[in-house]
Amino acid sequence: MAARITELVLDCTDPERLAAFWAEVLGYDVLDRDDVSVEIGPPDRRTTLLFLRNPDRKLQKLRLHIDIRATDREQDEELARLLELGATRVDIGQGEDASWYTLADPEGNEFCLLSGRVEP
CATH class of the missing domain: 3.10.180.10 (2,3-Dihydroxybiphenyl 1,2-Dioxygenase, domain 1)
Known part of the structure:
Protein backbone atom coordinates (compact mmCIF):
# COMPACT_ATOMS: atom_id res chain seq x y z
CA MET A 1 0.00 0.00 0.00
CA ASP A 56 4.86 35.50 8.31
CA ARG A 57 6.02 36.74 4.92
CA LYS A 58 8.02 34.59 2.50
CA LEU A 59 11.72 35.37 2.90
CA GLN A 60 13.55 33.07 0.50
CA LYS A 61 13.16 30.81 -2.53
CA LEU A 62 10.72 27.96 -1.94
CA ARG A 63 12.15 24.47 -1.58
CA LEU A 64 9.02 23.00 -3.20
CA HIS A 65 7.21 24.65 -6.08
CA ILE A 66 4.38 24.03 -8.52
CA ASP A 67 4.96 23.31 -12.23
CA ILE A 68 2.09 23.90 -14.63
CA ARG A 69 1.44 23.42 -18.36
CA ALA A 70 -1.21 24.98 -20.56
CA THR A 71 -4.15 22.83 -21.64
CA ASP A 72 -5.63 24.79 -24.52
CA ARG A 73 -3.06 27.31 -25.77
CA GLU A 74 0.60 27.76 -26.53
CA GLN A 75 3.11 28.52 -23.78
CA ASP A 76 3.53 32.20 -24.73
CA GLU A 77 -0.25 32.72 -24.75
CA GLU A 78 -0.51 31.11 -21.32
CA LEU A 79 2.36 33.29 -20.08
CA ALA A 80 0.44 36.41 -21.15
CA ARG A 81 -2.70 35.15 -19.34
CA LEU A 82 -0.77 34.42 -16.13
CA LEU A 83 0.89 37.83 -16.17
CA GLU A 84 -2.51 39.46 -16.65
CA LEU A 85 -3.83 37.53 -13.63
CA GLY A 86 -1.06 38.95 -11.44
CA ALA A 87 1.92 36.62 -11.85
CA THR A 88 5.34 38.19 -12.23
CA ARG A 89 8.47 36.91 -13.93
CA VAL A 90 11.33 36.06 -11.58
CA ASP A 91 14.95 35.10 -12.06
CA ILE A 92 16.17 32.34 -9.78
CA GLY A 93 19.16 31.51 -11.96
CA GLN A 94 17.31 29.46 -14.57
CA GLY A 95 19.25 31.03 -17.47
CA GLU A 96 18.05 32.60 -20.68
CA ASP A 97 17.89 29.32 -22.64
CA ALA A 98 15.40 27.61 -20.30
CA SER A 99 12.38 26.01 -21.99
CA TRP A 100 10.15 27.15 -19.11
CA TYR A 101 9.18 30.46 -17.51
CA THR A 102 9.79 31.00 -13.83
CA LEU A 103 7.05 33.13 -12.29
CA ALA A 104 5.81 34.19 -8.87
CA ASP A 105 2.23 34.34 -7.65
CA PRO A 106 0.89 37.51 -5.94
CA GLU A 107 2.63 36.59 -2.66
CA GLY A 108 5.98 35.80 -4.30
CA ASN A 109 5.75 32.00 -4.37
CA GLU A 110 7.71 30.68 -7.33
CA PHE A 111 6.15 28.39 -9.91
CA CYS A 112 7.10 27.32 -13.42
CA LEU A 113 5.17 27.38 -16.67
CA LEU A 114 6.53 24.46 -18.66
CA SER A 115 6.43 24.08 -22.43
CA GLY A 116 3.98 21.78 -24.16
CA ARG A 117 0.35 21.09 -23.40
CA VAL A 118 -1.42 18.58 -21.18
CA GLU A 119 -4.96 17.22 -21.25
CA PRO A 120 -7.41 19.35 -19.23
Whole structure:
Protein backbone atom coordinates (compact mmCIF):
# COMPACT_ATOMS: atom_id res chain seq x y z
CA MET A 1 0.00 0.00 0.00
CA ALA A 2 1.15 3.55 -0.65
CA ALA A 3 0.10 7.04 0.38
CA ARG A 4 -1.36 9.73 -1.88
CA ILE A 5 -1.06 13.51 -1.69
CA THR A 6 -4.54 14.88 -0.96
CA GLU A 7 -3.79 18.54 -0.19
CA LEU A 8 -0.96 20.90 -0.83
CA VAL A 9 -0.98 23.57 1.89
CA LEU A 10 0.42 27.02 1.20
CA ASP A 11 0.91 29.47 4.06
CA CYS A 12 0.00 32.98 2.97
CA THR A 13 -0.99 36.36 4.36
CA ASP A 14 -4.19 36.64 2.28
CA PRO A 15 -5.86 33.26 1.61
CA GLU A 16 -8.78 34.77 -0.33
CA ARG A 17 -6.52 36.63 -2.76
CA LEU A 18 -4.12 33.74 -3.32
CA ALA A 19 -6.91 31.17 -3.66
CA ALA A 20 -8.64 33.40 -6.24
CA PHE A 21 -5.40 33.68 -8.23
CA TRP A 22 -4.71 29.94 -8.25
CA ALA A 23 -8.36 29.03 -8.88
CA GLU A 24 -8.25 31.17 -12.02
CA VAL A 25 -4.86 29.76 -13.09
CA LEU A 26 -5.96 26.13 -12.67
CA GLY A 27 -9.68 26.39 -13.41
CA TYR A 28 -10.45 25.15 -9.88
CA ASP A 29 -13.46 25.94 -7.71
CA VAL A 30 -13.56 27.08 -4.09
CA LEU A 31 -14.47 23.96 -2.14
CA ASP A 32 -14.37 25.27 1.42
CA ARG A 33 -13.46 28.38 3.36
CA ASP A 34 -13.37 29.60 6.93
CA ASP A 35 -11.81 32.51 8.82
CA VAL A 36 -8.22 31.32 8.27
CA SER A 37 -8.22 29.26 5.08
CA VAL A 38 -9.61 28.71 1.60
CA GLU A 39 -9.50 25.34 -0.17
CA ILE A 40 -9.70 25.05 -3.95
CA GLY A 41 -9.70 22.04 -6.22
CA PRO A 42 -11.23 20.16 -9.11
CA PRO A 43 -14.75 18.75 -8.77
CA ASP A 44 -13.42 15.27 -7.88
CA ARG A 45 -11.45 16.77 -4.95
CA ARG A 46 -8.66 14.31 -5.69
CA THR A 47 -5.86 16.77 -4.90
CA THR A 48 -6.66 20.21 -3.52
CA LEU A 49 -4.78 23.37 -2.60
CA LEU A 50 -5.36 24.80 0.87
CA PHE A 51 -4.36 28.42 1.48
CA LEU A 52 -3.78 28.91 5.19
CA ARG A 53 -3.46 32.35 6.78
CA ASN A 54 -0.04 32.94 8.30
CA PRO A 55 1.25 36.42 9.20
CA ASP A 56 4.86 35.50 8.31
CA ARG A 57 6.02 36.74 4.92
CA LYS A 58 8.02 34.59 2.50
CA LEU A 59 11.72 35.37 2.90
CA GLN A 60 13.55 33.07 0.50
CA LYS A 61 13.16 30.81 -2.53
CA LEU A 62 10.72 27.96 -1.94
CA ARG A 63 12.15 24.47 -1.58
CA LEU A 64 9.02 23.00 -3.20
CA HIS A 65 7.21 24.65 -6.08
CA ILE A 66 4.38 24.03 -8.52
CA ASP A 67 4.96 23.31 -12.23
CA ILE A 68 2.09 23.90 -14.63
CA ARG A 69 1.44 23.42 -18.36
CA ALA A 70 -1.21 24.98 -20.56
CA THR A 71 -4.15 22.83 -21.64
CA ASP A 72 -5.63 24.79 -24.52
CA ARG A 73 -3.06 27.31 -25.77
CA GLU A 74 0.60 27.76 -26.53
CA GLN A 75 3.11 28.52 -23.78
CA ASP A 76 3.53 32.20 -24.73
CA GLU A 77 -0.25 32.72 -24.75
CA GLU A 78 -0.51 31.11 -21.32
CA LEU A 79 2.36 33.29 -20.08
CA ALA A 80 0.44 36.41 -21.15
CA ARG A 81 -2.70 35.15 -19.34
CA LEU A 82 -0.77 34.42 -16.13
CA LEU A 83 0.89 37.83 -16.17
CA GLU A 84 -2.51 39.46 -16.65
CA LEU A 85 -3.83 37.53 -13.63
CA GLY A 86 -1.06 38.95 -11.44
CA ALA A 87 1.92 36.62 -11.85
CA THR A 88 5.34 38.19 -12.23
CA ARG A 89 8.47 36.91 -13.93
CA VAL A 90 11.33 36.06 -11.58
CA ASP A 91 14.95 35.10 -12.06
CA ILE A 92 16.17 32.34 -9.78
CA GLY A 93 19.16 31.51 -11.96
CA GLN A 94 17.31 29.46 -14.57
CA GLY A 95 19.25 31.03 -17.47
CA GLU A 96 18.05 32.60 -20.68
CA ASP A 97 17.89 29.32 -22.64
CA ALA A 98 15.40 27.61 -20.30
CA SER A 99 12.38 26.01 -21.99
CA TRP A 100 10.15 27.15 -19.11
CA TYR A 101 9.18 30.46 -17.51
CA THR A 102 9.79 31.00 -13.83
CA LEU A 103 7.05 33.13 -12.29
CA ALA A 104 5.81 34.19 -8.87
CA ASP A 105 2.23 34.34 -7.65
CA PRO A 106 0.89 37.51 -5.94
CA GLU A 107 2.63 36.59 -2.66
CA GLY A 108 5.98 35.80 -4.30
CA ASN A 109 5.75 32.00 -4.37
CA GLU A 110 7.71 30.68 -7.33
CA PHE A 111 6.15 28.39 -9.91
CA CYS A 112 7.10 27.32 -13.42
CA LEU A 113 5.17 27.38 -16.67
CA LEU A 114 6.53 24.46 -18.66
CA SER A 115 6.43 24.08 -22.43
CA GLY A 116 3.98 21.78 -24.16
CA ARG A 117 0.35 21.09 -23.40
CA VAL A 118 -1.42 18.58 -21.18
CA GLU A 119 -4.96 17.22 -21.25
CA PRO A 120 -7.41 19.35 -19.23
